[in-house]
Amino acid sequence: MDNPSTARPAPPDRLIATDRSAEFRQLRRSFRGFAFPVTAGFILWYLLYVLLSCYAPDFMGIRLFGHVNTALALGLLQFVSTFAIAAWYARYAGARLDPTAAGIRARAAGAAARTPEDEVAE
Amino acid sequence: MTTTLLAAGSATEHRGLTMTLFGVFVLATLGITVRAGRQTKDASDFYAGGRGFSGFQNGLAISGDYMSAASFLGIAGAIALFGYDGFLYSVGFLVAWLVALLLVAEPLRNSGRYTMADVLAFRMRQRPVRTAAGISTIVVSIFYLLAQMVGAGSLVALLLGVNGDAAKRWTVVAVGALMVVYVVIGGMKGTTWVQIVKAVLLIAGTALMTVLVLAKYHFNPSALLGAAADASGKGTAFLEPGLKYGASDTSKLDFLSLGLALVLGTAGLPHILVRFYTVPTAKAARKSVLWAIGIIGGFYLMTLALGFGAAALVGPGVIKKSNAAGNTAAPLLAEHLGGGAGTTGGAVLLAVISAVAFATILAVVAGLTLASSASFAHDLYANVIRRGRASEREEIGSAKLAAVAIGAVAILLSIFADKLNTAALVALAFAVAASANLPTLLYSLFWKRFNTAGAVCSVYAGLVTSVLLVVFSTVVSGKPTSLFPHSDFHWFPLENPGLVSIPVGFLAGLIGPLLSREPADPAKYAELEVRSLTGLGAH
Numbered sequence: 001m002d003n004p005s006t007a008r009p010a011p012p013d014r015l016i017a018t019d020r021s022a023e024f025r026q027l028r029r030s031f032r033g034f035a036f037p038v039t040a041g042f043i044l045w046y047l048l049y050v051l052l053s054c055y056a057p058d059f060m061g062i063r064l065f066g067h068v069n070t071a072l073a074l075g076l077l078q079f080v081s082t083f084a085i086a087a088w089y090a091r092y093a094g095a096r097l098d099p100t101a102a103g104i105r106a107r108a109a110g111a112a113a114r115t116p117e118d119e120v121a122e
Numbered sequence: 123m124t125t126t127l128l129a130a131g132s133a134t135e136h137r138g139l140t141m142t143l144f145g146v147f148v149l150a151t152l153g154i155t156v157r158a159g160r161q162t163k164d165a166s167d168f169y170a171g172g173r174g175f176s177g178f179q180n181g182l183a184i185s186g187d188y189m190s191a192a193s194f195l196g197i198a199g200a201i202a203l204f205g206y207d208g209f210l211y212s213v214g215f216l217v218a219w220l221v222a223l224l225l226v227a228e229p230l231r232n233s234g235r236y237t238m239a240d241v242l243a244f245r246m247r248q249r250p251v252r253t254a255a256g257i258s259t260i261v262v263s264i265f266y267l268l269a270q271m272v273g274a275g276s277l278v279a280l281l282l283g284v285n286g287d288a289a290k291r292w293t294v295v296a297v298g299a300l301m302v303v304y305v306v307i308g309g310m311k312g313t314t315w316v317q318i319v320k321a322v323l324l325i326a327g328t329a330l331m332t333v334l335v336l337a338k339y340h341f342n343p344s345a346l347l348g349a350a351a352d353a354s355g356k357g358t359a360f361l362e363p364g365l366k367y368g369a370s371d372t373s374k375l376d377f378l379s380l381g382l383a384l385v386l387g388t389a390g391l392p393h394i395l396v397r398f399y400t401v402p403t404a405k406a407a408r409k410s411v412l413w414a415i416g417i418i419g420g421f422y423l424m425t426l427a428l429g430f431g432a433a434a435l436v437g438p439g440v441i442k443k444s445n446a447a448g449n450t451a452a453p454l455l456a457e458h459l460g461g462g463a464g465t466t467g468g469a470v471l472l473a474v475i476s477a478v479a480f481a482t483i484l485a486v487v488a489g490l491t492l493a494s495s496a497s498f499a500h501d502l503y504a505n506v507i508r509r510g511r512a513s514e515r516e517e518i519g520s521a522k523l524a525a526v527a528i529g530a531v532a533i534l535l536s537i538f539a540d541k542l543n544t545a546a547l548v549a550l551a552f553a554v555a556a557s558a559n560l561p562t563l564l565y566s567l568f569w570k571r572f573n574t575a576g577a578v579c580s581v582y583a584g585l586v587t588s589v590l591l592v593v594f595s596t597v598v599s600g601k602p603t604s605l606f607p608h609s610d611f612h613w614f615p616l617e618n619p620g621l622v623s624i625p626v627g628f629l630a631g632l633i634g635p636l637l638s639r640e641p642a643d644p645a646k647y648a649e650l651e652v653r654s655l656t657g658l659g660a661h
Contacts, residue, residue, distance in 0.1 A: 015648060016648045018652045018658065019648035019649075020648075024656070027655055028651065031655060032568075038220075039220070039221065039224050039225060042217065043221075046217045046381070046385055047382075050210070050214075050377070050378060050381035051378070053210060053363035053367075053377070054367065054378060055374065057368060060362055061362040063358075065344070066344030066345075066347070066348070067344045067345075068344055069358075069361055071361070071362055072206065072209075072347075075209055075210075075212075075213050078216070079422075082216055082217050082220060082415065083415065083416070083419060086219075086220065086223055089223060089224060090412055093408060097655075098405065101655060101656045105656055105658055
């Protein structure tokens with residue numbers, strides 16, 4: 001830290017204590033357990049689509065119905081899976097992440113100042 | 123601007139109408155900007171819009187920031203000329219938002235304050251990391267700015283005829299001047315409202331054209347596809363991958379490179395990242411991304427109809443004659459849908475869609491100028507040059523000066539780059555963002571051992587590799603469509619550097635901490651972790 005204006009004071013002990021608490025570990029596990037594998041999954045699914053577009057022209061050219069071929073159908077499926085994963089995460093975060101985070105904040109608020117997150121009625 | 127353009131060619135009906143509509147947009151947004159400027163009192167207002175926007179408002183503003191001329195003009199044009207291969211852009215541009223949603227938006231909102239560098243430098247030594255992040259922010263934004271301004275230039279060429287070189291330049295100058303005015307007067311509040319207004323206009327304009335196109339085919343998308351394939355002269359190959367990227371092994375690799383850059387670039391674009399600071403909480407940041415995914419996804423589905431519609435109804439020959447890169451496909455389609463060239467309906471719809479496209483460009487360039495000048499002021503000037511001793515007023519003053527300078531640089535560069543396809547140019551910005559910014563951001567947030575050396579290594583390695591590979595590619599020299607068509611010093615075979623530079627960025631960030639003796643600060647990481655996931659201590 002060589003900068004007085006942006007250097008924050010040494011992290012308050014409560015943040016380090018929070019970092020070690022079972023509740024926070026649970027929150028981190030829930031977040032990473034969802035975000036990391038799902039990210040890996042949709043990136044692989046997208047790369048599969050890109051690779052098929054490049055290297056499997058015959059497969060991608062198969063007509064499914066009317067003028068719609070595999071390539072277009074898979075492209076539209078990427079849209080569908082994107083919407084579905086976004087909705088899935090919104091539900092998961094609302095059910096699993098937000099309540100735990102709110103609990104941690106409430107406990108910290110008992111000891112210290114309130115945070116912006118609590119000041120906004122959701 | 124109106125007088126210049128009218129003076130540059132004979133005043134025809136539709137041109138007058140376009141200019142009137144566009145003038146109304148400019149006046150309305152300037153009014154909004156002046157009002158926002160009056161409410162801008164401190165740095166939090168100027169950089170982050172006072173953090174007072176709702177998730178829905180910010181979702182619209184994000185969409186307004188993201189659906190650029192590259193999306194509207196570039197993708198529609200690419201689909202019209204290359205069929206299915208143009209659609210590949212849309213898929214990457216949309217899927218990329220999941221990276222932002224799952225890994226970046228909420229932690230960034232909680233950990234940072236005004237710029238991307240706030241998060242990168244959170245637990246590192248400030249000066250080296252902020253210098254690196256500031257430089258990379260400005261480079262990415264300039265690439266992106268170029269794309270938008272080139273789009274503005276080609277639009278005017280369509281409106282004024284092919285020999286409008288002087289008019290083209292004046293348009294670029296006017297767009298540059300306006301964006302600087304928005305940023306200097308309105309700050310983030312003004313810029314956000316400009317983007318919200320633009321997003322609504324763009325969605326409305328695109329939806330109208332989509333309905334008109336589909337109506338011609340009795341709302342049967344398959345019939346539209348068939349007509350597009352017939353008119354393209356390529357038959358069913360038009361609907362299959364390969365027309366643009368399937369020619370050789372090199373072009374296939376180029377496409378892979380592009381695909382990687384698109385999907386990993388979004389979550390590293392500084393002008394998108396700073397939008398997450400305009401909402402009060404991480405949950406609101408999540409909601410804004412969810413709205414953005416819905417709006418942007420819907421928009422890209424509609425560009426399919428526009429692109430194939432332009433191919434079917436206008437035809438690739440006419441489009442290419444108007445603009446070799448296809449950038450004018452959407453406005454030409456509008457003219458056709460209104461009744462064709464020479465009819466009042468055609469003139470009106472062309473005018474409306476051209477004005478929407480101008481609005482699109484203006485809103486995006488304003489967002490880019492704001493993000494890059496904020497990073498200059500907050501990261502480079504206040505923290506690196508003045509070592510944190512600048513007052514808030516001095517910092518914001520330097521941001522405004524930086525906005526003027528960045529505007530000038532962007533204007534000069536885009537006058538040279540007018541032959542490049544806007545979507546391809548934006549893809550380069552994505553490649554730099556994915557190589558320099560995303561690795562550093564992810565390691566900073568999620569890897570305990572990451573340290574200053576790692577952050578500096580991954581930003582510079584990703585930045586230098588991607589920019590150098592572009593300089594030595596056919597984007598800059600060796601082809602008629604290059605920046606310097608008359609010289610040839612290219613040796614890198616791909617147009618998009620992502621396939622090489624993104625792994626380089628990630629590897630450099632991995633190797634940096636392993637080689638450096640400076641240990642990471644576990645207490646700072648604990649603070650960052652708790653703050654990013656819970657919002658405790660967030661600004």
